[in-house]
Amino acid sequence: MAGLVLRYHLFLSIGMIFLAIWKAAFENLPAITKAVQSVVTAIVPSATLEQFSTPSLPPDVAIAQGVEEAIRYMPVYAIFGLGMYALSSVLYKVATFEDCKAAAVELNKEIEDAKKKLEAKGFKF
Amino acid sequence: MLYSVILPTYNERENLPIITQILHDTFTSAKIKYEIVVVDDSSPDKTLEVAQSLQKIFGKDHIRIVSRPGKLGLGSAYSAGLEASSGQRIILMDADLSHHPKFIPMMIEVMDKSSKTKTGKVDIVSGTRYKRGGGVAGWDTFRKLTSCGANFLATFLLATGGASDLTGSFRLYERAAIVKILPQVESKGYAFQMEILVRAHNDGYKIGEVPITFVDRIYGESKLGANEIIMYLKGLLQLFFTT
Numbered sequence: 001m002a003g004l005v006l007r008y009h010l011f012l013s014i015g016m017i018f019l020a021i022w023k024a025a026f027e028n029l030p031a032i033t034k035a036v037q038s039v040v041t042a043i044v045p046s047a048t049l050e051q052f053s054t055p056s057l058p059p060d061v062a063i064a065q066g067v068e069e070a071i072r073y074m075p076v077y078a079i080f081g082l083g084m085y086a087l088s089s090v091l092y093k094v095a096t097f098e099d100c101k102a103a104a105v106e107l108n109k110e111i112e113d114a115k116k117k118l119e120a121k122g123f124k125f
Numbered sequence: 126m127l128y129s130v131i132l133p134t135y136n137e138r139e140n141l142p143i144i145t146q147i148l149h150d151t152f153t154s155a156k157i158k159y160e161i162v163v164v165d166d167s168s169p170d171k172t173l174e175v176a177q178s179l180q181k182i183f184g185k186d187h188i189r190i191v192s193r194p195g196k197l198g199l200g201s202a203y204s205a206g207l208e209a210s211s212g213q214r215i216i217l218m219d220a221d222l223s224h225h226p227k228f229i230p231m232m233i234e235v236m237d238k239s240s241k242t243k244t245g246k247v248d249i250v251s252g253t254r255y256k257r258g259g260g261v262a263g264w265d266t267f268r269k270l271t272s273c274g275a276n277f278l279a280t281f282l283l284a285t286g287g288a289s290d291l292t293g294s295f296r297l298y299e300r301a302a303i304v305k306i307l308p309q310v311e312s313k314g315y316a317f318q319m320e321i322l323v324r325a326h327n328d329g330y331k332i333g334e335v336p337i338t339f340v341d342r343i344y345g346e347s348k349l350g351a352n353e354i355i356m357y358l359k360g361l362l363q364l365f366f367t368t
Contacts, residue, residue: 006366006367006368007282007283007284007364007365007366007368008365008366011282086277086281089277090270090273090274090277093255093273093276093277094266094269094270094273097255097260097261097264097269097273098257098258098259098260098261099260099261099262099264100260100261100262100338100340101262103225103260103262103338103340104262104263104340107222107225107340110147111143111222114142114143114146114147114150115142115143117146117150118142118143118146118182121182122182123142123178123179123182124178125142
């Protein structure tokens, strides 16, 4: 797998695919908004919906605003998500990093043994 | 089968005899034929003389010496050591006792058993500090952070064949593999070890792993300054855009 597809090609293509999805999301905003509205009103009981809405901001409008915002800031969310993934991976690795003090102690002993063997063979330190 | 251990040395007069003795013990009890190739870059502390006395004790067939006129870099030290070696399998490791020879038979076993596994024959066995059973003695949290951060960045940005420890320098190679890979490697510093694995994966070689314990240098000082970090990032970016 050499030469043809370089790493940065791969990342660039992923970036372009993301941009295409973003553009498509904007172009289909009305359809997406309707879909989200129907899913939310089907799943969430109307009492809860009432709690979160005000006279000037009925549930449907609030959902529409949320969808528009989510799509508008998609790249920001993606980068933020990536950053969170990176941070949690590294912190997890550091947290589970094994300290092997026993190895250091064992090594010191082995150094002494090795020195004795070497001196017995005529090595001069 | 003869195994060659290539040990680049610079001011290792204290550690060289000890690593030699431990290597000798490890190989002899495992009944493995070995040779150690010491590549010394004119160490001011007379490491060369120490190597010569070790040669008298352990024999010229066990200790080969390559003496170089000055500090010429790790990559060329490996190349020089390779040229002077005759083994079919090569072990590259540090001479300062941070790597323990006891892991070598484990690496050999992984390599030998790999031909019978589904994933196929492994050409390189890399010692990893990050897997269960491995680890480091003597690192504070900051040092762990930089190491894990550097490895995450590299595994994310580059194609590394599933290796978990990219900056480690304790590995077993089939001779054919390292002979093909080494001339392609251009980076210096910590990125050097990483580039070996990236090139290996690029060339289609498979990489196996053995957890190892790393004891941070006893007789020396570790060097991880801003310079090293910048060099590493440069090497990373270079590989990102060229492989």
